[in-house]
Amino acid sequence: MKSLLLIPLFLSLASCAAFPKPNRISYSGHKVFRIKTQHQLNSVLKKLSSLSFDQWNHDITRHIDIAISPDQLAKFEALGLDAHCMHEDLGASIAAESRRTSVWKRQVNDSSWYNTYHPYEDHKQYFNDLQASFPDNSETISSGTSYEGRDIFGIHLWGAEGPGKPAVLWHGTVHAREWITAMVVEYLTLQLIQGYGNDNVTTSFLDKYDFYILPFVNPDGFVHSQTTERLWRKNRQPPPPSGNSSCFGRDINRNWPYEWNSNPLGASTDPCSQTYKGEEPSDTPENQGLVKLVNELRDSSGIKLFIDWHSYGQYILSPWGYNCTLYADDLGQHTKLAAVTGDAIRETEGKTFTFGPSCSTLYATTGSSVDYIYGAGKADWAYTIELRDVGDFGFVLPPEQIRPSVEEQWLGQRVMLSLLDEVFFDGEGPAASAWDGEVRND
Incomplete structure (x- = not known):
């Protein structure tokens, strides 16, 4: 394994400065809300469909978390959704997150x-x-x-x-x-x-x-x-040559070659989606x-x-x-x-x-x-x-x-x-069978 995996890393001088900020996207005045769904996700999303927002993680049966820009806040509040605010000013939270509280002695x-x-x-x-x-x-x-x-x-x-x-x-x-x-x-x-x-x-x-x-x-x-868009998720691969999308990035955790295309709910085919596969x-x-x-x-x-x-x-x-x-x-x-x-x-x-x-x-x-x-x-x-x-x-x-x-x-x-080896096994590991390209039907 050593010869297969060892690739020398070139040491570089670590920067002492704060994170660089070229063309940084500002989240000043943005708010983040957790909205209760209670098994009514489609209904909630339908109400939100007239808004522009950034959807964060969600637990489908209970809630979704979204970031709303200042120009969308009045429309959002008019919907009357059951929500609580996670970040009153996302820009201020991001600034506080990146502030140095101590100096590492290297x-x-x-x-x-x-x-x-x-x-x-x-x-x-x-x-x-x-x-x-x-x-x-x-x-x-x-x-x-x-x-x-x-x-x-x-x-x-x-x-x-x-x-x-x-x-x-x-x-x-x-x-x-x-x-x-x-x-x-x-x-x-x-x-x-x-x-x-x-x-x-x-x-x-x-x-x-x-x-x-x-x-x-x-x-x-x-x-x-760190430099441009704090809430960026995907890699930085350019848009696919096919189609008219100008959106960058693929979701590396929807890109593995195992059941890649087996469930339409598991990833997106839209290059602009956060879960583009x-x-x-x-x-x-x-x-x-x-x-x-x-x-x-x-x-x-x-x-x-x-x-x-x-x-x-x-x-x-x-x-x-x-x-x-x-x-x-x-x-x-x-x-x-x-x-x-x-x-x-x-x-x-x-x-x-x-x-x-x-x-x-x-x-x-x-x-x-x-x-x-x-x-x-x-x-x-x-x-x-x-x-x-x-x-x-x-x-x-x-x-x-x-x-x-x-x-x-x-x-x-x-x-x-x-x-790992001491409590639950009866002598064989749980994933003992080889994968031959077919789905493991456990």
């Missing part, structure tokens, strides 16, 4: 890193510093390059006996605006590195598994969200590199656990995403592991994470990472974890919530990783 053991959000170049430097602090048991890796040519960098960690154990694969920032995900992935990496040899439980994780960790699956989109499976360079990495891990030591970190909503979601009436045959095992992980998370600050199959618990998603890596990558365990919160802040999570968010996820991972 040392891996300086925990002030987790007091604030950071520019992309600083994140690259931080991850290189993490690897340099653990040189005998790690290497820098890459799954390829983004559309705009940025390296999709990461780290590979292993224990005393060297690499070659079953893989734990984590990745974050699939959706550009979900800034908290990179902070969580970085904190988990830090805990593994600092705990190895100092904490028996953490040491056992690296002695049993190889960790492959990619904090920025969508670097182009993340940079765009592309013209064909895996037609983004970001996804092509990830598929190659997953297949290499599957065909070598195998994949023990995969987690795709997202925000927001506080969910732990297992396969399947593409079909709401088809359940994996190991659903009980996935559910039990998610439940005990959620219990551990709740011990930190009392935050509750809902768990269950992705489609039936939240909504349909075709061409998703979890379905591919469980169905085609044969991962024993596969989850999407949606981080904080449940409707106070959404994507624009205040810096004060970074530290509790990362700490509660580490407690959850300590439990999850401790139980």
Whole structure:
């Protein structure tokens, strides 16, 4: 695996300045509302159809979250919908989110890193510093390059006996605006590195598994969200040559080549949609590199656990995403592991994470990472974890919530990783059968 995955990363000087702001879209005066739907989603959307708005995440059976510009507010209020305001002034919330509350000393053991959000170049430097602090048991890796040519960098960690154990694969920032995900992935990496040899439980994780960790699956989109459009979600691929669309970007998490076209509710064919799935499976360079990495891990030591970190909503979601009436045959095992992980998370600050199959618990998603890596990558365990919160802040999570968010996820991972091989199995992994291109009918 080393020769397949190791691509040198070129260190660049991390910027000390605030996020650059060329042609930044202003959200001054925008409000964000959570609207109750109570199984009346179509009725609510019909009322909203006369407005222009940005729809955030939604739980179809209960609510949708939307951002409204100042010129649309009077029309929105006239609809009389049952709603509460998440952000009174989204522009002010974004400004507060990017404000520096402390100066990081550029040392891996300086925990002030987790007091604030950071520019992309600083994140690259931080991850290189993490690897340099653990040189005998790690290497820098890459799954390829983004559309705009940025390296999709990461780290590979292993224990005393060297690499070659079953893989734990984590990745974050699939959706550009979900800034908290990179902070969580970085904190988990830090805990593994600092705990190895100092904490028996953490040491056992690296002695049993190889960790492959990619904090920025969508670097182009993340940079765009910092410099230009804070709520940007997709990658930065130009519009498809067919058609008349001028809309950029594909949703990398609707682009995986597994059940890509099986459910019209799982993704969009409209290039302007936030969930645009592309013209064909895996037609983004970001996804092509990830598929190659997953297949290499599957065909070598195998994949023990995969987690795709997202925000927001506080969910732990297992396969399947593409079909709401088809359940994996190991659903009980996935559910039990998610439940005990959620219990551990709740011990930190009392935050509750809902768990269950992705489609039936939240909504349909075709061409998703979890379905591919469980169905085609044969991962024993596969989850999407949606981080904080449940409707106070959404994507624009205040810096004060970074530290509790990362700490509660580490407690959850300590439990999850401790139980992968020890509690629920009867001798064979739950995803033992190979994928031959057909749907796994569990």
